[in-house]
């Protein structure tokens with residue numbers, strides 16, 4: 001029997017099963033993913049993503065990887081910059097990638113089906129690494145961070161946009177109620193999948209706090225790791241440098 005090593009939401013499962021269960025979630029929600037994001041965040045996820053891209057200060061010809069790229073919102077924003085970047089849209093889920101491929105018929109975008117924990121990219125080959133609302137779903141976060149470090153060039157930058165921990169206890173309480181009651185309800189009505197959105201709440205609760213993620217990044221070897229809170233820390237952007 002597999003060892004029970006990790007969490008899928010509140011359930012203890014083997015690492016292999018977790019990867020499969022997470023992928024089942026995304027296969028099931030792929031067709032409603034964009035609509036659900038707009039409804040659940042009242043459209044704010046667009047602002048958060050725009051803020052991330054602005055922070056990245058993308059330069060001409062940079063190699064950029066978007067891991068857990070999903071339906072490709074960030075790819076869209078990068079293409080709009082018209083900086084002739086080589087963009088790699090990586091995701092483990094072929095359903096999610098399919099939506100992105102339909103959306104982006106651009107010669108500068110390469111679609112790659114791969115796990116964040118084992119990326120088919122050469123050492124020191126990428127200028128900017130992005131992982132947006134994906135790290136929380138990865139079975140072994142440390143392995144994914146090590147891979148990001150390995151493929152970044154010296155001077156390369158890591159960016160993670162993810163749900164995090166609000167600073168104010170009032171906002172935390174309101175947000176907890178929203179996550180626990182409203183999100184699964186919207187999931188059941190719109191995506192007809194309450195369980196997937198229950199998993200969303202549980203995975204957010206289990207994700208390391210802003211400060212813990214900084215420690216993890218430093219442990220891997222990143223320098224000047226820091227974060228920026230958005231909406232009081234409901235969401236945060238971590239930035240770290242490979243020197």
Ligand SMILES: C[S@@+](CC[C@H](N)C(=O)[O-])C[C@H]1O[C@@H](n2cnc3c(N)ncnc32)[C@H](O)[C@@H]1O
Nearest residue numbers: 026068069070091092093096115116132134137
């Ligand atoms: C919540 S979506 C985020 C999509 C997009 N980045 C965004 O910000 O809207 C998470 C994505 O990560 C992908 N994913 C989950 N675990 C992964 C893994 N281990 N490796 C690569 N992609 C993964 C899922 O298939 C899904 O497309």
